[in-house]
Amino acid sequence: MTNEVHTTALPVQPSRGALRPIGMADAVIADGFWAQLQSLNASAMIRHCEDWMERLGWIGNFDAAVEGRLPEARRGREFSDSDVFKLMEAMAWEIGRTGDEDLDARFEALVDRILPVQEEDGYLNTRFGRPGQQPRYSNFEWGHELYCFGHLFQAAVARARTTGHDRFVAMACRAADHVCDTFGEGGLQAVGGHAEIEPALVELGRLTGEQRYLDQARLFVHRRGHGLLEDIEFGRAYYQDDEPIHESTVLRGHAVRATYLAAGAVDVAIESGDDLLLGAVQQQMATTLARRTYITGGMGAHHEGESFGSDFELPSDRAYAETCAGIGSIMANYRLLLATGDVRYADVIERTLFNVLATSPGEDGRSFFYANTLHQREPGVVPEPDAVSPRAAASMRAPWFAVSCCPTNVARTVASLSSYFAASTVDALHIYQYATGSVRAELDAGPVAVDVETDYPDGGEVAFTVTETLDTPWTLAMRVPAWAEGATLTVAGAAERVNPGLATVTESFEVGDTVVLSLPMRTRMTLPDVRMDALRGQVAFERGPLVLCVESVDVPSIDVVDQLRVAGGIRDEGATQVTVGMRTIALPDRAWPFESGNAASASADTVDVPLRPYHQWGNRGSSTMRVWIPLDADVATEAP
């Protein structure tokens, strides 16, 4: 391995594919929206996760294991080890990003506590295998042992790629060897109830060059779908064990499990040359985006089973849209982007970053949404600051959850975020997400680099200045989002229209050359598909990549947002000054709500109601909120 850790400091490093990823040393976010979130992660979120897991004893489980106090002293759910590993992955990326020495010391202190828990044969889990505990591998449906290993491996990959191979990485490799010994061709024919080890083993294989890790990941991906897991009330689709992934046509079941599996399947397809598998995942994702994804990019329409619903079943008020499923979607779509070069995957990533990932953490960095509803019907209950909340019952952001997968998942994703922003080909630098900073890539002919300056997403101007170039022509490629009809690109002072997709400039650039992409940042009104019953007669508003919403705290004249009806035009006087003309309806009070007439009457006046970015909602106390707002068309007037 190399000590030049920074150029390989990236979460996904495929051995082939349309695009080459760019590590965090070469993709730097310096200012603006995402820089602020990375700062919040550094100053609050990571520490918050660490403090809570100390306080609740989830980290202490490792001490208890060493001191022989298990199972009595064990705290947290069966998968709590995984959240410690996800915290460590977040720390490792953050150490790589900033070189934070205090954080590095805290990371090492965690390693001190975890290392002695690993058993002789590489097994590591605080929940299974000791006297008084369930035996190892006695419950693949719910035991989450393989899932925990997966997060250990991803933490190790982050550590190795930012700091170097160390005792923690060696521990992960011993664990991976154990997994391969146990679950290889002649071993236990099993898969875990929650996919995660699949992409993790591939990445550890990519890191170490160990073919057996890649092989084991392939085995796990191929084994699933053949009913190895028990049938449960949710059905085997819950853990994607209902049909082989090669034969599936759409994501289904538990949305985090489904998206993690899709990510791992792309990894396996790439490393095993299985283009049929890659094509299957592409098709599954295409259908999922066309029919089973919220306007926010959120995935998962059911609270029950935390699962995808049927096609077009996307209720706002019961939107589960788990933060972790959004992250899983980013993971899968990023791998598809690298594999295929299809820029539409970067559109999905942007939508999900701004409207799911950025929505979860509160402005304080110490509270999180687990589920991301699109409609808060009743004012949310603000959780106690010191209480553990049920996972999705919290209608406001909560500091911690009994199942607290989301905060650590946000932390690790935000810390490694810049890697998702750009990529390269043999002769082109592709920039997909826009933030002030810099991007550098090694093309076949040598390194190129640009500085980026923008106040995106408030404004739509993105300026690229070449800071490193070649003697020969090379291509600067910039994503024009699908929503950006009318975008222009200005090269050498000349502006021209560019279509959604990739806008490219191929030049023998000089240092100092500037290209400006102008994306039209006007607020748009968006309609749902005609099959979306939950959204019929309603519209949403979007501005650039941001989904907007109306929050009752902004409309003093109403009790709840459900009284509002869109009746007038959009006024857009800047990012934080968008209003839409709406009427207020009087809410009927009837003993039985289904009648031949419709008693609601709308106000004569139209008032300009402010809209806000959805990701900001819920930061100003208890409120009601809508993304989709009914049109002012009284249904009674339309009846035949």
Next chain:
Amino acid sequence: MTNEVHTTALPVQPSRGALRPIGMADAVIADGFWAQLQSLNASAMIRHCEDWMERLGWIGNFDAAVEGRLPEARRGREFSDSDVFKLMEAMAWEIGRTGDEDLDARFEALVDRILPVQEEDGYLNTRFGRPGQQPRYSNFEWGHELYCFGHLFQAAVARARTTGHDRFVAMACRAADHVCDTFGEGGLQAVGGHAEIEPALVELGRLTGEQRYLDQARLFVHRRGHGLLEDIEFGRAYYQDDEPIHESTVLRGHAVRATYLAAGAVDVAIESGDDLLLGAVQQQMATTLARRTYITGGMGAHHEGESFGSDFELPSDRAYAETCAGIGSIMANYRLLLATGDVRYADVIERTLFNVLATSPGEDGRSFFYANTLHQREPGVVPEPDAVSPRAAASMRAPWFAVSCCPTNVARTVASLSSYFAASTVDALHIYQYATGSVRAELDAGPVAVDVETDYPDGGEVAFTVTETLDTPWTLAMRVPAWAEGATLTVAGAAERVNPGLATVTESFEVGDTVVLSLPMRTRMTLPDVRMDALRGQVAFERGPLVLCVESVDVPSIDVVDQLRVAGGIRDEGATQVTVGMRTIALPDRAWPFESGNAASASADTVDVPLRPYHQWGNRGSSTMRVWIPLDADVATEAP
């Protein structure tokens, strides 16, 4: 006790209240819709339940207990005893209704097997308390011991009131004594996670005159809502332990638990003279009907937690509307009817009988809906005839469920149905539900009786002929449903308009006198409340008490019902010949479904699409189905 069992053969016998119930000997359903369902119950449903519970070993659990083969030999869920008792309740009512001797022998054979399982102190449960089993009363949240006792008591009440006090009734009384000994004032301060023992103890107290049973029911009702049960992810509202029932304003949490508790609370209020409690339940039911009930009468909008949703959150496609919750609603509303005399409760009962209770069983009497969706989006999967289905995953009727509370609940309700159809006051005979047959009541001045003749609900003419009368005037009162604007009553050849509510005729009737109630059986179009997001832009059709639906098997020109848009008028040429003019839309195929334009285009032609009673749907194979159908108003044309 008396041997004149028939006059007291009724499920609910309050000691006070606005109305006096009428037993099954005096309220006879002889022909028509409900007679057919009772025949199906007799010929198929009861036997089907018995056969399945034998086959799966749920009845065998009692043999295993006697033979010392528990816990190893135990089969079924922790509450499977309750379904055996519900079957026995169904059998007992059916024996009372028809005098079926074979059924009586089967009932006694079950008693033979269950009696020896009762322990010395009265405790009876095959799941708890033996070596290797969890201890008695170690899990009030999920153990269902008190719930099982409740169903034992209700079976015993049915047996006593139809056949007489016997060893089975004596066993139930010993069990009730045990419950009172264990959970009385100085005993265990606990409540069961699933209400049911509350109405059951009251009824057993009414039957036996044992005040302590009534007192114990009162204790259970008052104890709940104080956090005696563990907090769970669903919250304590799941089992109504979140707030005292006196202080609640609406039904919430698990819909079966909530409605059973409401029924028990009315019983307790009546027997303990607690008018505040009665008023509280009335208020809770009023709000629940105004805001949390489906057009079918179904209750429970969430699959998760099988629970009520928020106000106005009534998605058709995720309608849980569990059959048992419908039965719970009938139980609660019937008790409120008897207590208050408010005829609107009988409207709710009718709606729920025709559109929930009657929907559950298939035409074969050997398959059942557990959940009653109002929108089948994809063609349902027909369950294997010999397989046990997950409870609510079945999109078609299934023969049996892992949690199979619904089939036995339907059977016991159908067997005792006629009691719900009429009641009396000191000087009036009230008829609430219409079926060909006869009704008799003891007024203070003596007995009166009428024959009823009707083809309701196909037709709206109901003819009442006096068959027994008094020398003095008395009142015949007939419910005019809320939907029946324009109803008329014909007395002595003269017709006059009657308003929804109770239509009364007070006369010195002669035997042979006839009164005819004419209810307008035209198909009506119904609109949802403006706050029901899931129903916006959609209409439903109702005919008399029947909710109608469109099923894809009736529309050969479409693939799925989601293509239909209401565009024309209603044509009603009789009960089975209702059509509505609809257009067909082409379904768009887009990579991303949220756009500024709306690509769906409707056909120019309007076709007459047949509508069918909702309760019949799913009897002709796999199909898609809608109750609420979108109006043909393309949303794009309304956008401002």
